[in-house]
Amino acid sequence: MSTTILVVEDEPAIQQLLSATLTRAGHDVIRADDGEHAMRLLNEALPDLVLLDWMLPGRSGIDIARRLRTEERTRAIPIIMLTARGDEQDKVSGLEVGADDYVTKPFSPRELIARIKAVLRRRAPHATDDPVELGGLRLDPATHRVTADDQPLGLGPTEFRLLCFLMHNPERVHSRAQLLDRVWGDHVFVEERTVDVHIRRLRSALEASGHDRLIQTVRGAGYRLSVDPGPQRGVG
Ligand code: CA
Numbered sequence: 001m002s003t004t005i006l007v008v009e010d011e012p013a014i015q016q017l018l019s020a021t022l023t024r025a026g027h028d029v030i031r032a033d034d035g036e037h038a039m040r041l042l043n044e045a046l047p048d049l050v051l052l053d054w055m056l057p058g059r060s061g062i063d064i065a066r067r068l069r070t071e072e073r074t075r076a077i078p079i080i081m082l083t084a085r086g087d088e089q090d091k092v093s094g095l096e097v098g099a100d101d102y103v104t105k106p107f108s109p110r111e112l113i114a115r116i117k118a119v120l121r122r123r124a125p126h127a128t129d130d131p132v133e134l135g136g137l138r139l140d141p142a143t144h145r146v147t148a149d150d151q152p153l154g155l156g157p158t159e160f161r162l163l164c165f166l167m168h169n170p171e172r173v174h175s176r177a178q179l180l181d182r183v184w185g186d187h188v189f190v191e192e193r194t195v196d197v198h199i200r201r202l203r204s205a206l207e208a209s210g211h212d213r214l215i216q217t218v219r220g221a222g223y224r225l226s227v228d229p230g231p232q233r234g235v236g
Contacts, residue, residue, distance in 0.1 A: 035059030054083035069098035148209035
């Protein structure tokens with residue numbers, strides 16, 4: 001599945017090079033020239049990963065990383081810091097504020113892509129092409145196929161993304177706003193009841209094999225995918 005990466009870099013030539021490298025690797029790229037611009041973009045939609053230059057005009061990359069980690073909504077976004085400095089102390093500071101990895105300029109495109117892949121696999125498995133299996137369901141992003149007890153299921157693109165996210169983040173309750181952010185990438189312009197519509201469609205696609213029971217409604221909180229049927233409390 002395509003992954004959206006926010007590139008925050010003030011030097012146009014490097015920003016262009018990063019963007020071309022990531023696009024060639026199949027990622028969707030959005031770009032910001034400085035921290036304020038990045039925060040505005042993040043306010044609109046959450047990317048799957050932020051590639052963050054250390055030296056930026058105004059607010060530094062390290063400040064932005066710290067702020068992303070402090071706020072509930074942006075806390076889980078994977079961050080890779082990018083910098084011309086190779087020094088050990090900088091690396092430590094970057095990791096201390098919560099960056100997931102560190103790439104030194106000049107970067108090798110292959111290394112950058114490999115590191116992005118490793119960080120996504122660790123921090124945002126729903127944004128990778130890795131297949132996932134749970135409770136008799138198997139979903140393969142690379143081939144866009146879902147099976148329930150080995151029987152193929154037809155899912156619309158949104159239901160597919162939704163199921164992919166839920167399967168990679170099971171047993172946790174996700175609010176409608178969180179699902180809009182993580183699955184739709186948009187919590188501003190899409191209404192929360194859109195989530196309910198697609199959950200309903202997903203359940204109906206899973207109904208024939210009985211897997212609809214995995215998708216649970218948690219009243220007043222949101223939705224959860226659970227392989228543990230548990231008490232029927234709050235399930236509907
Ligand atoms: Ca810079």
